[in-house]
Amino acid sequence: MGTVFIERATQATEREQTEGSKMTQRNTGGILSFVTAEQWASIETMMQPKRVKSGYSLFLEGDEAGYLYFIRSGRVKLTKSTEDGKEIILSIQQKGDLIGEFGGIGGQMHSYSAEMTDKGELAIISLSELESVLSKDGDLALKFLQWMALAQRITQSRFRDLLLYGKAGALASTLIRASNSYGKMTPDGIVLEMKLNHTELAEMIGATRESVTRMLGAWKEQGTLDTLEGKLIIRDLAALRCMCGCPTVPSCPTELCRM
Numbered sequence: 001m002g003t004v005f006i007e008r009a010t011q012a013t014e015r016e017q018t019e020g021s022k023m024t025q026r027n028t029g030g031i032l033s034f035v036t037a038e039q040w041a042s043i044e045t046m047m048q049p050k051r052v053k054s055g056y057s058l059f060l061e062g063d064e065a066g067y068l069y070f071i072r073s074g075r076v077k078l079t080k081s082t083e084d085g086k087e088i089i090l091s092i093q094q095k096g097d098l099i100g101e102f103g104g105i106g107g108q109m110h111s112y113s114a115e116m117t118d119k120g121e122l123a124i125i126s127l128s129e130l131e132s133v134l135s136k137d138g139d140l141a142l143k144f145l146q147w148m149a150l151a152q153r154i155t156q157s158r159f160r161d162l163l164l165y166g167k168a169g170a171l172a173s174t175l176i177r178a179s180n181s182y183g184k185m186t187p188d189g190i191v192l193e194m195k196l197n198h199t200e201l202a203e204m205i206g207a208t209r210e211s212v213t214r215m216l217g218a219w220k221e222q223g224t225l226d227t228l229e230g231k232l233i234i235r236d237l238a239a240l241r242c243m244c245g246c247p248t249v250p251s252c253p254t255e256l257c258r259m
Helices: 002-009 014-023 037-044 127-136 138-182 198-205 209-222 237-243
Strands: 048-052 057-059 067-073 076-081 087-093 113-116 120-126 183-186 189-192 225-228 231-234
Touching (some): 037 127, 037 138, 067 127, 087 138, 120 127, 127 138, 138 183, 138 189, 138 198, 138 209, 138 231, 198 209, 209 225
Antiparallel strands (some): 067 120, 076 087, 076 113, 189 231, 225 231
């Protein structure tokens, strides 16, 4: 199967490579992509800034949801625990992302946990205050609905890759998403600025660390990936696309293909 992927990858055109370059530079699809500067300024007046250290817990799965958290700097890991105690990484959010349960009806609880992966700054807003503003501004409320719909589509697309293309496809999809969120184009390929160890990658796709190590090792031998100073380099984006049936832009909006 790996041979077929590589044969298909070698047929990639320069246009596909150019698209890959553009994908690393496009908008991330965070909340700021939906609201106007004036609308966001009105929301910011209600936010309380908070500097936090690496490892700081924003909330735990099962906690009552009363606030949203906007990331001004740093990154936040969203996780969910299984019944047997294993942890699954749902997403790694970055600067410009808004985190928290929103849109529920009374007594909503967090369905996942959120933890800072490095130090940064958050801006916290009360749900009750935000709901009061949205009830008076129909256009802003519509923008929030659009943002929530995109977040749902991102989750659905990740599950699609995992269910339809197995562990290898899910890992390839994760690396492509990482390239859109944290990738930097260089002469050697797309360098993932955020370091992801094998355990974290395994937790993102529901696999074991050993299986992820084997897949990455095979892809390095094939020339699809490489490493430099602990960072992954994607040398053949087309090969990863083949593994997860990734459609070419614009069939799949870049806003969907993110961590």
